[in-house]
Amino acid sequence: MNWRLKHKIIYLVCLLICLGGVSFALSKQQGVSGKSTRVERSNRLSVEQLQKLAQTITVKITTSELLGSGTLLQRQGQIYTVITNAHVLRAAKPPYQIQTPDGRIYQATVLQISQLQQDDLAVLQFRSPDIVYPVANLPNASRLRVGDEVFVGGFIDNLATQKQSTLTKTQFVFTSGKVTLLLDKALEQGYQIGYTNDVRKGMSGAPLLNIHGEVIGINSLHQDPLWETPAVYQDGSQPEPHLQELITRSSMAVPIKSVNSEQ
Numbered sequence: 052m053n054w055r056l057k058h059k060i061i062y063l064v065c066l067l068i069c070l071g072g073v074s075f076a077l078s079k080q081q082g083v084s085g086k087s088t089r090v091e092r093s094n095r096l097s098v099e100q101l102q103k104l105a106q107t108i109t110v111k112i113t114t115s116e117l118l119g120s121g122t123l124l125q126r127q128g129q130i131y132t133v134i135t136n137a138h139v140l141r142a143a144k145p146p147y148q149i150q151t152p153d154g155r156i157y158q159a160t161v162l163q164i165s166q167l168q169q170d171d172l173a174v175l176q177f178r179s180p181d182i183v184y185p186v187a188n189l190p191n192a193s194r195l196r197v198g199d200e201v202f203v204g205g206f207i208d209n210l211a212t213q214k215q216s217t218l219t220k221t222q223f224v225f226t227s228g229k230v231t232l233l234l235d236k237a238l239e240q241g242y243q244i245g246y247t248n249d250v251r252k253g254m255s256g257a258p259l260l261n262i263h264g265e266v267i268g269i270n271s272l273h274q275d276p277l278w279e280t281p282a283v284y285q286d287g288s289q290p291e292p293h294l295q296e297l298i299t300r301s302s303m304a305v306p307i308k309s310v311n312s313e314q
Contacts, residue, residue: 105204135256170241205257245301
């Protein structure tokens with residue numbers, strides 16, 4: 052990739068911290084640069100529609116084995132930008148591969164973006180010269196409330212098919228739930244949205260969808276994690292004990308907000 056194109060892509064995904072989440076500056080051209088997944092804000096999608104949508108914008112991040120899921124964030128020409136969790140990439144050394152919903156496998160390049168350093172997020176890119184893929188529909192404003200329905204679809208290892216190859220033994224899992232908490236400020240690693248969805252290993256990096264099919268966050272942690280639960284806000288303060296208990300019982304995501312940049 053030449054430096055002009057790389058510079059333009061990085062500019063388009065310039066990330067601004069918003070309520071402890073991540074804001075993506077996308078050009079107005081984004082809406083016509085790929086297959087549209089946008090729906091009218093007033094429309095509520097069925098569970099079947101949401102599952103199909105999730106399958107079209109969720110990819111596998113792999114090396115010799117499944118590392119996690121990723122979300123097709125945007126397309127600029129032949130270049131696709133995928134967002135996932137930083138801890139997904141830390142599970143193995145590069146090179147990383149991206150398997151798209153049609154089964155094709157692409158070599159991935161990791162972008163180093165300084166705005167992501169304090170959040171559990173990572174950005175990759177791949178080139179698809181022939182195939183056009185749908186990309187995420189991002190909300191213009193966050194209207195999420197506790198009790199709202201949310202949905203996560205991502206890939207897990209299918210232990211029942213161990214004799215198959217790594218890429219074919221994985222399966223797509225789609226879960227529904229409700230928002231349990233919306234923190235006023237982000238925890239370490241940027242976690243801020245809690246929900247009841249049953250998510251499993253491999254689903255990190257998958258899109259968190261609202262009832263309108265908009266990506267409102269990146270699924271990051273499952274309920275009752277085996278490792279230490281995030282217990283400190285990014286400003287160094289600690290949640291109240293009752294709130295910490297709710298955090299532990301919830302799956303967690305880093306929120307995302309789209310901002311149309313004027314160019």
